[in-house]
Amino acid sequence: LKKMFQRHQRDARALQHGAVLGAGIMGGGIAYASALRGTPVLLKDVVQSQLDLGASEARKQLTKQVKAGRLAQEKSDHILSTITPQLDYANFRTVDVVIEAVVENIHVKRSVLLEVEKAVRDDVVIASNTSSLRIDDLAAVMERPENFVGMHFFNPVPVMALVEVIKGSRTSNSTVSTAVGYVLAMGKTPIVVKDCPGFLVNRILTPYVNGFLKLVADGADFLQVDRVMEQFGWPMGPAYLQDVVGMDTGSHVSDMISAGYPQRMTPLVNNAVKLMVQHGRLGQKAGKGFYQYE
Ligand code: CAA
Ligand code: NAD
Numbered sequence: 139l140k141k142m143f144q145r146h147q148r149d150a151r152a153l154q155h156g157a158v159l160g161a162g163i164m165g166g167g168i169a170y171a172s173a174l175r176g177t178p179v180l181l182k183d184v185v186q187s188q189l190d191l192g193a194s195e196a197r198k199q200l201t202k203q204v205k206a207g208r209l210a211q212e213k214s215d216h217i218l219s220t221i222t223p224q225l226d227y228a229n230f231r232t233v234d235v236v237i238e239a240v241v242e243n244i245h246v247k248r249s250v251l252l253e254v255e256k257a258v259r260d261d262v263v264i265a266s267n268t269s270s271l272r273i274d275d276l277a278a279v280m281e282r283p284e285n286f287v288g289m290h291f292f293n294p295v296p297v298m299a300l301v302e303v304i305k306g307s308r309t310s311n312s313t314v315s316t317a318v319g320y321v322l323a324m325g326k327t328p329i330v331v332k333d334c335p336g337f338l339v340n341r342i343l344t345p346y347v348n349g350f351l352k353l354v355a356d357g358a359d360f361l362q363v364d365r366v367m368e369q370f371g372w373p374m375g376p377a378y379l380q381d382v383v384g385m386d387t388g389s390h391v392s393d394m395i396s397a398g399y400p401q402r403m404t405p406l407v408n409n410a411v412k413l414m415v416q417h418g419r420l421g422q423k424a425g426k427g428f429y430q431y432e
Pocket of ligand 1: 292293298379387
């Protein structure tokens with residue numbers, strides 16, 4: 139491991155400023171994790187209320203650190219000031235790494251990636267936080283695929299240590315090393331994985347969630363399943379986990395992984411998650427999902 143990290147350190151490009159695209163559940167958390175460990179970030183979204191949410195989440199996390207006596211108020215104020223919420227690409231030429239965390243939709247992601255390539259310098263590393271899309275499928279439209287890599291964080295970002303770094307077939311070693319360096323700078327644990335639908339963790343997690351959805355379609359009570367899995371020793375049951383992840387994201391991830399491994403993941407009939415997407419029950423971010431939060 140030590141040798142691996144030394145090699146990445148040698149190959150990594152300098153990293154002083156970052157940027158995050160999308161200020162939702164993940165983008166807000168990634169921006170906070172970056173700023174907390176000393177890398178200032180531009181945080182771009184297309185919706186002002188999402189930028190406000192991203193900033194208020196960071197403020198909430200910092201206030202918790204101050205109250206716990208782990209951070210001085212002055213330091214907390216400074217960290218918050220290093221997250222710059224914005225609706226445009228102003229100052230993107232000053233950043234060294236961009237992490238895209240917009241909705242899990244290949245068309246939206248491709249158009250955002252094309253846009254950001256035009257806004258940054260040629261040597262900038264662009265990473266996607268996609269949960270399930272192949273890096274090569276996203277890179278297909280890009281002008282500089284050698285600078286493109288997957289950086290898959292887990293939810294909730296402030297707590298979860300693991301980050302999958304995904305090397306596409308055209309990703310350069312220096313790009314992988316820069317992504318690994320950024321993950322380490324955030325105090326998190328990188329694992330470099332190959333490019334495939336769902337990478338490593340979601341190829342394990344998604345069949346588990348689908349198994350749960352099949353039980354629900356067969357008439358199981360989701361509350362009982364959640365209680366059972368908690369008693370089994372897991373921190374939360376699959377219904378609550380779907381509320382945390384977001385129904386729209388969960389649904390896209392499941393579709394992508396099912397399409398990638400049709401023999402291993404048979405299609406879901408009477409899929410409760412799809413039904414909830416139709417009814418706007420997107421989970422905690424919408425105030426309602428399997429559970430009610432309002
Ligand atoms: N946001 C920020 N901080 C949180 C948090 C949250 N949602 N939940 C807990 N914390 C913090 C607590 O405030 C506490 O902080 P302090 O130590 O500073 O007080 C700390 O984490 C520990 O909290 P708890 O003791 O209450 O909780 P825990 O340690 O027992 O468990 C957890 C916390 C690890 C997040 C646990 O709830 C867990 O494992 N949840 C499941 C998470 C999971 O499976 N994530 C993957 C989702 S799928 C995904 O991300 C991939 C994808 O592509 C869709
Ligand atoms: P979210 O719905 O909470 O946030 C998505 C954000 O993207 C919104 O704020 C939206 O306004 C913004 N957005 C949409 N189009 C945009 C554009 N053109 N430019 C800038 N911003 C734009 O979603 P999320 O849960 O944060 O997921 C974001 C990405 O992270 C997805 O690829 C998802 O698969 C991945 N991911 C999600 C989780 C999770 O548990 N939710 C975990 C790991 C990875």
